[in-house]
Amino acid sequence: MPTDCIPFRDTQYFSSLICDYLEEKPELKPFYNRFPKLENFEAQITEKSKFSGMSKSHRQVLATVLEAQYANVKTSEATQLNISLLKESNTFTVTTGHQLNLFTGPLYFLYKIVSTINLTKELKTTYPNQHFVPIYWMATEDHDFDEINYFNFKGKKIQWNREDGGAVGEFSTEGLEDVFELYTKELGVGKAADELRTLFSEAYLKHDNLADATRYLANALFSDLGLVIIDANQKDLKRAFIPYIEQDILSQISSQEVSKTSELLANVPDTDYNIQVNPRAINLFYLSKNSRERIVFEDDVYSVLNTKMTFSEAEILKEIHEFPERFSPNVIMRPLYQEVILPNLCYIGGGGELAYWLQLKDYFEAVKLPFPMLLLRNSVLVKTQQQTKKLEKLHISNRDLFQKRDTFINKKVRKISNIDIDFSSQKAHLKKQFEDMYALAEQTDASFLGAVKAQEHKQIKGLEHLEKRLLKAQKKKLADQVSRMTDLQNQLFPNQSLQERATNFSELYLEFRHQLIEQLVLDLQPLKQEFLILNL
Structure with missing residues (x-):
C-alpha cells in the first residue's frame, strides 16, 4: 500500500523532549541507557542476561503464571510457544503497556502492539540464537476508571457508567449489556458490523471482569502473531518484587532518586522540558476489594489513606511477605516491577510514557536493575482511497x-x-x-x-x-x-x-476488516521513528 512518512517534529503534535530524544540530542544521553538501534540490542541482551533476577526458577514461575492465565483462553500455537520459550535463558521480551480501555479505546492501542510484534521479528532476524517474545502488559492495577470507560465511534462517545473504586482489572463487567445495545445500534448492518458485535459480546458479555475481557479481546486480535498478554496483579509474580517493595517502604529510595533525576531533566540548558510525573515519599498503593489507596508514613506509623488500617514497621514488613499481592506500584514503581519480572530488553510507549521513563534511570541504577531501551511507538494516519482521491483533487499534501x-x-x-x-x-x-x-x-x-x-x-x-x-x-x-x-x-x-488518539479501531474495521491489522503488520517499522501516513 502507498505510504508516506513525516518526521515527528514536523507534525507539531509531539513535545520537544520526545523530538530531542529521537534526534539523540547529547544533553539527553544521561537519562537513558542505549538508544533503540538494532545494533545496540546485543549489549542490552548481555546486560539483561547477567541480571540475577532472571533465574531459571523465576522464569518457570513467570511461565506457570501465564499458563494459568491462558487456561480458559483459546489461543494460537505461536502464543503457546512463546509462553513456553520464556522458560529458556536465551529468551527475551519486548513490552508495551496499556490501560484496559473499553473496546481498546483509541487506535494507538493497535499501533503499540503491532510495533512490539514487529520489533521482535526484526530482532529474531538479527539475533537468530535468541528468542524474542512480544508482551502486552495490561494495566490491571490502574484505578483511573474515567480514562478507560469509553471509546469514540463515528463522533459519538460510547460510555460505560458504573461506580468507581479499586483496581480496574477486577471490575465486574456487569452493566456492559447496555453499552453493547447502544454500540450495536450504531454499527449498522453488514459482515464487518456483525464481526464487531460478536467480538464485543464475546469479550465483555461472556467474561466476569475487565481483565479477562481485555485479555480475550487482545488475544482475538493478535494471538496469531504470538502476542503474550500478562496480568501482573498476581501473588507469585509479586513475590519477586518483595525486596523492592521493602526498600521503598523503609528507605523511600524511589522518591529520592526520581526527584534528583527530575530536577536534572527540568534544568537541561536551553530547554523547556515538562516533568511528567512527581514521586511521592512512598510510591505504593494498598490493594483490597474495591479499594486501592496510597500508603503513607507519618509519626512512625504506616497507614492506608481513607481507611482505618495502620501498621508498625514490623507489621508492614510481615504484611509484605505474607500478602505481596496487596502492594500495588504506582506510575513510578510500575516500570521497575515490569523489569523485575520480565526478561525485558525494550519498552515501547507513547510520548507521555517515554517522558516519565526518562525520569527513572538513576532509580534503576540505585537498585541495580538494567534500564531497558525506550522506543517511541509507531504513529499512523490512515486514509481511505476515497479520502486520498479527494485530497489529491484539492491539491492537499500530507x-x-x-x-x-x-x-x-x-x-x-x-x-x-x-x-x-x-x-x-x-x-x-x-x-x-x-x-x-x-x-x-x-x-x-x-x-x-x-x-x-x-x-x-x-x-x-x-x-x-x-x-x-x-x-x-x-x-x-x-x-x-x-x-x-x-x-x-x-x-x-x-x-x-490526531486520528490515533481519538478514533476507535472499529470505525476502520467496518471498511477494511482483517486487512487493517494485516496492513499495519506489513507497514509499521518500529525502528524507523517517523510518523506514518498509510493509504488503505
Whole structure:
C-alpha cells in the first residue's frame, strides 16, 4: 500500500523532549541507557542476561503464571510457544503497556502492539540464537476508571457508567449489556458490523471482569502473531518484587532518586522540558476489594489513606511477605516491577510514557536493575482511497493536513485564489521605506523617532487588517472548497486531534476488516521513528 512518512517534529503534535530524544540530542544521553538501534540490542541482551533476577526458577514461575492465565483462553500455537520459550535463558521480551480501555479505546492501542510484534521479528532476524517474545502488559492495577470507560465511534462517545473504586482489572463487567445495545445500534448492518458485535459480546458479555475481557479481546486480535498478554496483579509474580517493595517502604529510595533525576531533566540548558510525573515519599498503593489507596508514613506509623488500617514497621514488613499481592506500584514503581519480572530488553510507549521513563534511570541504577531501551511507538494516519482521491483533487499534501486549522485553511485559500492575498512583499516594502524615515529623523531631530515608529506600527497594522478582511471575503467566495477541505481534515483529525488518539479501531474495521491489522503488520517499522501516513 502507498505510504508516506513525516518526521515527528514536523507534525507539531509531539513535545520537544520526545523530538530531542529521537534526534539523540547529547544533553539527553544521561537519562537513558542505549538508544533503540538494532545494533545496540546485543549489549542490552548481555546486560539483561547477567541480571540475577532472571533465574531459571523465576522464569518457570513467570511461565506457570501465564499458563494459568491462558487456561480458559483459546489461543494460537505461536502464543503457546512463546509462553513456553520464556522458560529458556536465551529468551527475551519486548513490552508495551496499556490501560484496559473499553473496546481498546483509541487506535494507538493497535499501533503499540503491532510495533512490539514487529520489533521482535526484526530482532529474531538479527539475533537468530535468541528468542524474542512480544508482551502486552495490561494495566490491571490502574484505578483511573474515567480514562478507560469509553471509546469514540463515528463522533459519538460510547460510555460505560458504573461506580468507581479499586483496581480496574477486577471490575465486574456487569452493566456492559447496555453499552453493547447502544454500540450495536450504531454499527449498522453488514459482515464487518456483525464481526464487531460478536467480538464485543464475546469479550465483555461472556467474561466476569475487565481483565479477562481485555485479555480475550487482545488475544482475538493478535494471538496469531504470538502476542503474550500478562496480568501482573498476581501473588507469585509479586513475590519477586518483595525486596523492592521493602526498600521503598523503609528507605523511600524511589522518591529520592526520581526527584534528583527530575530536577536534572527540568534544568537541561536551553530547554523547556515538562516533568511528567512527581514521586511521592512512598510510591505504593494498598490493594483490597474495591479499594486501592496510597500508603503513607507519618509519626512512625504506616497507614492506608481513607481507611482505618495502620501498621508498625514490623507489621508492614510481615504484611509484605505474607500478602505481596496487596502492594500495588504506582506510575513510578510500575516500570521497575515490569523489569523485575520480565526478561525485558525494550519498552515501547507513547510520548507521555517515554517522558516519565526518562525520569527513572538513576532509580534503576540505585537498585541495580538494567534500564531497558525506550522506543517511541509507531504513529499512523490512515486514509481511505476515497479520502486520498479527494485530497489529491484539492491539491492537499500530507504535510498540509498536519497544520492547525486556521493555518491550513488560510494557506490553501491563498493558493487557490485568483488574487494575491499575501501582503508579505508590501509589508517588507513598507518596512524598507520606514528605514529611510528613521535615518532622516536621526539626522534632523531624534525626538521624532517615536513618531516614526508609531506611524510604522499603524501602517503595518492597517495592511494586516486589510489582508485579513480580503482573506475572509475570499473564504466566503470559495466557501465550497473551504467546506470540503475542512470536512476532510475533520475526518482525519477529529476535534483537531490526531486520528490515533481519538478514533476507535472499529470505525476502520467496518471498511477494511482483517486487512487493517494485516496492513499495519506489513507497514509499521518500529525502528524507523517517523510518523506514518498509510493509504488503505
